[in-house]
Amino acid sequence: LKKAHDFSQSLIDTAQTIILVLSPEGKIISFNPYMEKVSGYKLTEVKGKDWFKTFLPKQDFSHIRVLFKKAISNIQTIGNVNPIVTKSRELVYIEWHDKTLKDRTGKVIGLLSIGLDVTKLKKAYDELKKIDELKSNAIRDLTHEFKTPVSKIQMASNILQAYIKDPVEKRENINKYLDIIKKNTAFAIRQVSQTLEFSKLQELEGIQKTPVIFCDLLKDMAKAYHPKKITIVTATHTDKKFKLNKEMMKTLVRNLLENAIKFTKKGTIRLSCSFKDNNLVFAVEDTGIGIRKEDMEQVKKPFTQLDPSIQGMGIGLALCQKIVQLHSGTLDIMSTFGKGTKVTIMIPEAKHEKKHIDS
Secondary structure, three states, rough: OOHHHHHHHHHHOOOOEEEEOOOOOOEEEEEEEHHHHHHHHOHHHHHOHHHHHOOOOHHHHHHHHHHHHHHHHOOOEEEEEEEEEOOOOOEEEEEEEEEEEOOOOOEEEEEEEEEEHHHHHHHHHHHHHHHHHHHHHHHHHHHHHHHHHHHHHHHHHHHHHHHHOOHHHHHHHHHHHHHHEEEEEEHHHHHHHHHOOOOOOOOOOOOOOEEEHHHHHHHHOOOOOOOOEEEEEEOOOOOOOEEHHHHHHHHHHHHHHHHHHOOOOOEEEEEEEEOOOOOOEEEEOOOOOOOOOOOOOOOOOOOOOOOOOOOOOOHHHHHHHHHHOOOEEEEEEEOOOOEEEEEEEEEEEHHHHHOOOOO
């Protein structure tokens, strides 16, 4: 009997699962070393204490007590997952498998619970769930964003068709409706291109870089924009070449500039380019509507549009963030709601280039 007991005890002591015994009242009778490792508590610290008050988040008390009563009443519970609170106040998710303990007379003397640490699995599941929600949102937003320009194109086409049948003097509005078709077609194509570009960048681990005079690229791109009631000021302080992916840099500048124009009805947009401690520093500052403090964490997330009344899928800033990451840089946003926003990009000089993948 002693050998059998010693063998059983060694299994309990070395098991890489939680082995927990509770009294019928929910008091802690014993648990194994693995539970000590997971929770941070020694058995001597918590023996005899209420399991629920010691290890469970308050919001789970009532729900878990109901399950405990079932388990202690010989109704076996299998696969219930709930978090426990460790000594360091972290949440660890455990999958429980319970068995009622009885003495020789059949009297219930406690509950044996076997627990598997599924925290990593839970996090992976939550991430997959977020990705699934993101895909659903992307499809919904893409459908919504296409509906408006396609409807305008259809309307303009119908009106054009009517004008063509009318006398020549009524054809003066044809250019107006051709312009509507042109603008909305360009918008739809832009949304598709941006989405495909973002999708492509998610799969890249490295990029091809060539020497680029970024400040010249910035000035050239700024010249292409002439927004009404907005002054674009470009301040560049160097003609130094820097190893970058030129096409990605064009995408970065275009998205940041178009974002600034979109949210600035009138005022000034300032573009600056300089080098500091061998780092490329590029900033876009506007006098637009700004971003609320509580929304700052949301703006970098893909398919996030804080103002549904403004066209777009909310992918531009996420695209910029990914481009900056691929250049081992940082993207910082400073904003005051109602006054404007400043986006600053810092890209370090690549001293030891890794093997790159063609973009």
